[in-house]
Amino acid sequence: MELRAIPFAGTWGAASSVCRALASEVVLRELEATGALEGLSKKESKKKVNEAVPTRAQDLAEQVAVRIAAGQNGFARVEAVSGYVNISFDANAVAARLVGEVLRQGVAYGRGGPRGEVVMVEHSQPNTHKAFHVGHLRNTCLGVATSRILAAAGYPVKDATYIGDIGMHVIKCLWCYERFHRGEEPADPAARGRWLGEIYAESDARLNFRKDVLDLLHLLAREDQVFVAAIDRLLKYLWRMNTEGEDIAYLLGRMTHAQEIKEDLLREEDVIPKFWPIVGAQLRDEVENQKPYVPVEGVPEPTTTPEERLARWEALAPQMDEWWPQVPAWREEVKETFQRWERQDEEFVALWQETRGWSLADFERIFAELGARFDVWFFESQVEEPGRRMVQEMLEQGLAEISDGLPVVKIDAKLGLETETYRTLPILRSDGTTLYSTKDLALTKLKFEEYGVDRALWVVDVRQSLYFQQIAKILELAGFDQAAQAQHIGYEMVRLPEGVISSRKGNVPIYDDIRDAVLVRAREIIEEKNPDLSSEAKEQVARQVGIGSLKYAMLARDITKVVVFDLEEALSFDGHAAPYVQYAHARACRILEHAGATEEHLLGFADGLDFGSEQPEATELGLLQAVAALPEEVQRSAAEYRPLLLTNYVYELAKRFNDFYHACPVLQSPEPTRSARLALVAATRQALANGLDLLGIEAPAVM
């Protein structure tokens, strides 16, 4: 018989829907026997049956209820309600057992029994030489929570971070450093990681300058009708400027037809820089003399405003004359720089090591702030060579093959799949340099072989789900069976209210900025709410509440949902947010403090808990039920890899505590109610603290 909790306040017990299922069978059989269903369509007879089901279910439930009640099973009440059999417990007795259990177990309350399977959670994969941003923040929050929840569910867990300390991004950054900024690093070592991230962003802007310019021109051609209409006028202007020629004809022709401009088809180096000021003049004119937008049949609506288009032009304009001519040479220099890495040029390796250290120091600080600690630090640089060897072996085995000049694995073909499923994965660049896949093949094997794990989880955003399936499948094809136990936990992206985050647009919220803003706000609020705290205490609470809110915002959305990160919203500590839960915890602490009751003391009378009436108050029951639910929520959250479930749990628990708090005085109540309620407060405090801890959120005693 299937049981579930009774979904109404004021009762505590189990409900069974068995009579509802039974009733339809009974009714169907009766109607068939009397011939009432003859000649009716399936739908009609179903309707007839369903009409009779509710009353029959209630009849049956009443009969069952009487039987059970007669059996004297120690239940408080047995009732039949709308076809359900509801069995209520003796709440005082169940409450006493529960509260005693929670207080005895303390910080261990909610934890499951030990399990044998060792799980490695790989999360937090920032790249050195780049900034730690809001996307990494979601990853680390989810990773920390997932790991803690799995540990609480009973698994031995190993936390692993995988640092991208080598790759094209590092080469680009170091090229830019050597070429333009050598020796300009900040004197303060703590500021160097962030500075390096800015150098990377600059290298990206320099190397992609031509692409960005052409992208803008293409955008104008596509959606700025006024601009396209003006091209004829621009042509005349150019004629007067004596820049006539094949290139101009090509350029304007492509733009008139909204086609992409291919850089290699431009013969003269300076045609775009010459054209550029005219584009700006036109865009400025469009901003100043704006006409209302008129939709045209068959022409897609513009995705940008004239102001935005002008802003993009203005962002590129200052560098045009200096950068445009140099881009091809720069790209060559970057290639040469990559070669220095490949041949392990001594001077270059030393530079790499030094700058890498700047970023790592930053990451260690950020991980500490976010409560992420790792049993293992993996680095991309450490698996490059093992990866290359694996590629070589796969080529020899015939699993990998050279296609279009580079080693790939045609996975579907190897599996004999007709329909396109795993597709093809390149596993090494044609120039012999390593790809992400080269390194992940080696790393995944390493996890199982060197670290003795039974299951390996990748906490990485959902865009890489095909990629991770490919990695696991390739390893299986290579005869590495454990790869089947490698699993991707793909969570959705972080976006901004104004759209996608892209380093190209330069709109990536940097973690340090977000954290600073949140701490400033938290300090303001503490100053206002609790000015008497010592300044050390204020600073500690600001950190607990500020960082806690940030984490909560990242965890309070399911992993299948895109997080729209709104700094304003993150700075609001009202409502469904960490401080609501933390505040409930602080108030519970304060009540216990006033009572002068330690938990050991409360434990003394927990066994004889008596709420002072036959049945505890509705809000007391609600709270007891919530406290009781933690162990089950931990298991479900772990099984589904969904920290959200625990986030919802602590919020619900805090809410029930508030209901209780407003309805039931604790300290002024007569005994034995006072002691019972005090013990309930202590158990609630413990459940709140334990739940928050699993999310990696601190539970302040005062705030």
Add this chain to the structure above:
RNA sequence: GCGCCCGUAGCUCAGCGGAUAGAGCGCUUGCCUCCGGAGCAAGAGGCCGCAGGUUCGAGUCCUGCCGGGCGUACCA
């Protein structure tokens, strides 16, 4: 084209096949002589994207469609 994900209140989101679909934000109105007002109470606000199907019972499972996002051979 194929694959994965999302679509629930004005907005952001919960909702373990079950009883009356819930929170927060925003809006309206109340509540500190009482364990802390980062709170509480009340009100307004819903073709749970659409159409079929499975089931005694569907926001929840299945199929199709519509809308949006992401992925899909040398980025990571």
